[in-house]
Amino acid sequence: MSTVVPLSAQLINLFAAVILLLAFAMLAQRRVLPLINLFALQGLTLCLSTLVVAFSTGQAHLYGSAALTLVLKALLLPWILHRLVRKLQVKSDVEGLVNIPTTMLIGIVLVMVAFNVALPISQLASTISRGTLGIALASVMLAFLMMIVRTKAIPQVVGFLAMENGLFLAATSATYGMPMVVELGIALDVLVGAIILGVFFFQIREQFDSLDIRHLEKLKER
């Protein structure tokens, strides 16, 4: 492996690092609105990283993916979530099942696991962005962790969407993105999922007068 790393690869690694950093930031963020902003920022970074990959490899369809990411993840979904928060008048504090420092420690362990798992795969890959596979996997896991430890509905949805960000990053870094059809399909799925979840929030709110999903435990069959 040559010691001189081209600029584009350095940029990609930089953006990947930013995405990982944002994933940790989201894990640590207690308040709902900043959380959504962090998610939007992650989407934007993802878009930039995809652009760099597209530019340096000349893969034309990646420009489309980048545009899709920008519109959907950096603008549309955050906007929908903002509106939801305003309509539902969510209290800003987010309670977690596990306190923040412990969550962060678990997150670090997860990152180590992710790098460990991704190392052999990224050695096989020949793409310019292969080093970021570990980061992509780590951000998927961190988003998953967020879904587990948060008890309120909106942070869970943000976790779900952030997981998709991680998947997208993995796809770009390992194989220069998925086929356009698949990407469009996933984008649509995420959008529809967010909308449906939004409807559910209203229903949960109607029923329990709160968005705490711990109320859903009552639905269990006894």
Next chain:
Amino acid sequence: MFALLPIDVLLIAAGTWLALGLAGLAAPRNFRYISKVLFPLGAAVAVLAGLTSLSFLGSGAETAVLAVGLPGLPFHLRLDNLAAVFVLLLGFAAAGISVFAAGYFRKGEGAAPGLLCLQYHFFLAAMLLVLLADDAYAFMVAWEGMALSSFFLVTTDHRHAEIRRAGYLYLLIAHVGAIAILLCFGLMASGSGDYTFAGMRAQSLPPFWASAAWLLALLGFGAKAGLLPVHVWLPEAHPAAPSPVSAMMSGVMLKTAIYGLLRVSFDLLGEPLWWWGVVAMAVGLATALFGVLYSTVQSDMKRLLAYSSIENIGLIAVALGLTLLFHAYRMAALAALAMTALLYHCLAHAGFKSLLFLCTGSVLHATKERSLGRLGGLIHRMPWVAWLALAGVIAGAGLPPLSGFVSEWLLLQGFLFSPGLPHPWLNMVVPVAAAVVALVAALAGFAMVKFYGIVFLGRMREEALKDAHDAGRWERAGLVWLAVLTFLLGVLPTTVIRLIDAATRQLLGAGLADKVREHGWWLLAPISPDRASYAPLVFLAVIAAAVLLGRQLVHRLYHGRLRRSPAWDCGYVFQGPRAQDTAEGFSQPIRRIFEPMFRMERHFPTVRDEQPYYSVKVEDHFWNWLYLPLARFADGISRLIIRLQGGRIAIYLLYSFLTLIVLLLVARP
């Protein structure tokens, strides 16, 4: 010229049955139209199916491919002689039952008549398809269709909790059986991945896997047939179902399971191993003895008949075991003898058991009573039903000159030759099994005497029975049809054996027909007339002569001196019809002799009782020994799984998260 092959006719018959069922759905509440048009039409189709297979018997196999179902997986169908024998059984038994059903279902009882019509005809079509199926896929679809439609028929009266319970039990065991059959097919197709029966025939499994497949088939088909220990649904489901449905299930559906067992044992698996025969015989003997003992102690007439069905299936399994043994040791003629006994008993049982179940239906409608303790003397009010039931009872007891005797006689003939088996202990142990078969036959006679004597003879135990009316015209026609079949099966054994010989020859490569033909149609001598022969017409003539002579003598000697007076009353002042022997009392000796076989709860009256009563409840040991532990085990497992399902989303997410991480670490390159 486009010629209509028998298999096409049968497919059209199945299609017509489905269409008749749907036609019932078109006007589900129009009672006259459904009972007087659709059911008789269904019976006509059944006769057509029976006649078609009658004309087919003896010719080569025919195949057809029906492009229904999943793409790339059409239904392969095949009509061969084995299937034709069972189609014959289905058609002729179903004809009688359908005609009876035309008169049986009453307005405002149970489900809507249109729904019943759909389920009933779907049931018939599914059974026909089971017999015609030539690949595992079509077989399972038809098999499950049969199980589901019969489940709905059993739960026609679903307003009663016990009927729902019986239906649930039936469905549960039917599915356990279906899983076993599916696994059996999976094993047989494992080599080539070809699920057609032709593909399974072409390959030969190593002995271990062949045995595993055969044992699975025994479990799966045994669950449908009612072999021990998966028989428990039978005495529950048969009384719960309407009588024509019980008749159809007991007479025909149980035989489809026997068909499946024969198909797997002799056709699909290639050469059977000798110890399969021992297993089948042991299971069959246990089933037969168990069934007959329990049938003698029942006090509900339909339960009595249901246990008697278990006994008959046990005898059929014994015949299967004997056939497997003889076949494995290459004793072709004897194997053919045992196989003939098996097929004959299938036909005989389909006739007489359907007849008896239909008779209980008529009695049930006339008296609204199923308990033997409240019946009696019905021969005076229902002569048609009583005399026709007598035919069924004689056949069921295995007495000459009716059908049950022929098959049991053939089976015992087969046993008489078993000392010739080239195996040191088999040829000692197997004749002992013959003794058990004889015991079962005797006890079956006892159960039949109990059934007939308590329901039809003696004096009426209840006042209400005086209003009992005889069966209607349709019901009578159905009963007469089945009684005539039972009679023909009894007096024309050589003709029938020549018919079913085609199936024997197909499965074993040897038949009985040539031997039988040598002695003319009136004498049945399966091996040689020196050893044993049976001339049904002679028996019939002697019996008829004896009866006439006796009657004549009585008339001559006692003519004019006949007077009716109370029987000797043992010095008791009060003596009513209730003083007759009850169902419980009649079987008390059997209960006493075989006490360890039963699980009894008895209540004896004491001197101080205000209202003394005696009650006895006989239960199956299998509930306590096998089913309740199993149920507790399943319950325990489910409780553990409930603990896993805590209802918290975070926990659920954690499960998938941990699974993901573990999988990633395991699948690390």
